[in-house]
Amino acid sequence: MTKGNFPVEKLKGIETPFYYYDTDLLKKTLKIVKEGTKKYGYIQHYAVKANANRRILELIASEGFGADCVSGNEVKAAITAGFPASKIVFAGVGKTDKEINLALDLNIFCFNVESMPELIVINELAAKKGKTAQVALRINPNVDAHTHEYITTGLNENKFGFSMAHLDNVTEVLKSLKNIKLIGIHFHIGSQIEDIHTFSPLCEKVNELQDYFEGKGIKLENINLGGGLGVDYDDPDAHPMPDFQGYFDLFNKGLKQREGQTVHFELGRSIVAQCGVLVTKVSYVKHGESKTFVIVDAGMTDLIRPALYQAYHKVENISSDLPVQKYDIVGPICESSDVFVKDYELNETKRGDILVLRSAGAYGEIMASQYNCRDLPKPYFSDKI
Numbered sequence: 001m002t003k004g005n006f007p008v009e010k011l012k013g014i015e016t017p018f019y020y021y022d023t024d025l026l027k028k029t030l031k032i033v034k035e036g037t038k039k040y041g042y043i044q045h046y047a048v049k050a051n052a053n054r055r056i057l058e059l060i061a062s063e064g065f066g067a068d069c070v071s072g073n074e075v076k077a078a079i080t081a082g083f084p085a086s087k088i089v090f091a092g093v094g095k096t097d098k099e100i101n102l103a104l105d106l107n108i109f110c111f112n113v114e115s116m117p118e119l120i121v122i123n124e125l126a127a128k129k130g131k132t133a134q135v136a137l138r139i140n141p142n143v144d145a146h147t148h149e150y151i152t153t154g155l156n157e158n159k160f161g162f163s164m165a166h167l168d169n170v171t172e173v174l175k176s177l178k179n180i181k182l183i184g185i186h187f188h189i190g191s192q193i194e195d196i197h198t199f200s201p202l203c204e205k206v207n208e209l210q211d212y213f214e215g216k217g218i219k220l221e222n223i224n225l226g227g228g229l230g231v232d233y234d235d236p237d238a239h240p241m242p243d244f245q246g247y248f249d250l251f252n253k254g255l256k257q258r259e260g261q262t263v264h265f266e267l268g269r270s271i272v273a274q275c276g277v278l279v280t281k282v283s284y285v286k287h288g289e290s291k292t293f294v295i296v297d298a299g300m301t302d303l304i305r306p307a308l309y310q311a312y313h314k315v316e317n318i319s320s321d322l323p324v325q326k327y328d329i330v331g332p333i334c335e336s337s338d339v340f341v342k343d344y345e346l347n348e349t350k351r352g353d354i355l356v357l358r359s360a361g362a363y364g365e366i367m368a369s370q371y372n373c374r375d376l377p378k379p380y381f382s383d384k385i
């Protein structure tokens with residue numbers, strides 16, 4: 001059984017729970033993404049919400065990526081970490097006036113607009129500043145991402161984006177919005193999409209929509225396809241990276257990209273998930289009636305994905321090589337959903353052992369909370385411990 005490449009002795013000396021990031025893997029991943037996008041002239045905006053750790057953002061910014069933000073504070077964090085405003089896109093169904101004003105003041109590249117009332121507000125606020133806001137319409141393509149219902153976003157009943165049925169009206173209204181410049185269309189159909197062929201119907205929808213806009217005399221300079229590429233939570237050692245090349249190739253084949261048009265992506269999870277792990281210490285091994293519980297010092301406050309989406313994270317006991325036993329691995333939080341995994345085979349475990357929860361770099365640290373007045377988990381980096 002592989003334990004990955006963990007510096008066990010060093011990790012043992014750090015107060016648990018904490019996040020540990022493999023910066024080499026992150027850099028390798030960024031390099032592959034860069035090669036994939038460069039091949040076709042695509043632009044990648046890292047989805048900040050997956051992990052907004054300052055150092056992670058700085059590393060990604062330093063490789064020349066843009067940023068995809070979903071709040072004003074994410075826009076600020078991106079700028080602070082070195083992303084140029086000219087490469088920042090800003091999505092979200094509920095942008096507040098304050099957030100829109102901030103983004104206008106910073107001259108971000110594009111607002112990914114999700115509704116008619118939002119378009120009208122952006123137009124008004126831009127007019128007050130004597131500016132023109134560049135916008136892309138987020139369109140809900142009604143494509144099934146075949147993923148968990150909480151992380152699918154591209155179906156008609158979702159709250160995100162314009163439905164295609166309303167586009168006639170939108171293009172009409174846009175003519176009267178003098179402080180808005182339509183520069184493209186935007187999509188994001190969901191997250192943790194494991195089969196890249198799920199993106200094929202998206203390509204077809206985009207092609208149809210391009211024809212539709214051209215029929216209206218509207219030239220789209222930018223097509224933004226969002227993120228959503230999944231990672232292998234079951235076997236992170238076999239697949240430390242998803243098939244980025246296959247993913248970009250699929251779009252290159254499927255999309256009818258127009259002359260002079262730029263294609264954008266907003267990958268989040270697939271860039272940062274595998275480089276992060278949550279490190280935790282076993283507080284108690286408790287024998288129940290029919291089960292044995294491994295109670296660790298990390299909980300849903302440190303990594304909420306299992307409690308929130310029934311997500312699976314591979315767990316390894318890096319302190320034990322003993323034969324495996326079956327355990328429920330649970331946290332200390334006073335909630336029944338504070339369970340990482342049930343009936344799980346782990347090397348025989350005792351109090352004080354160190355466990356790592358793998359593939360926790362995306363939607364991990366950033367979703368941590370202080371419920372139960374707990375401390376937030378600290379981040380550590382492989383090249384700085």
Ligand SMILES: *Cc1c(COP(=O)(O)O)cnc(C)c1O
Pocket residue numbers: 047049050068070091188190191192226227228229266267268269270
């Ligand atoms: C969350 C999100 C992303 C990133 O999704 P991943 O599954 O992490 O790649 C991209 N674009 C938008 C608009 C998002 O909301």
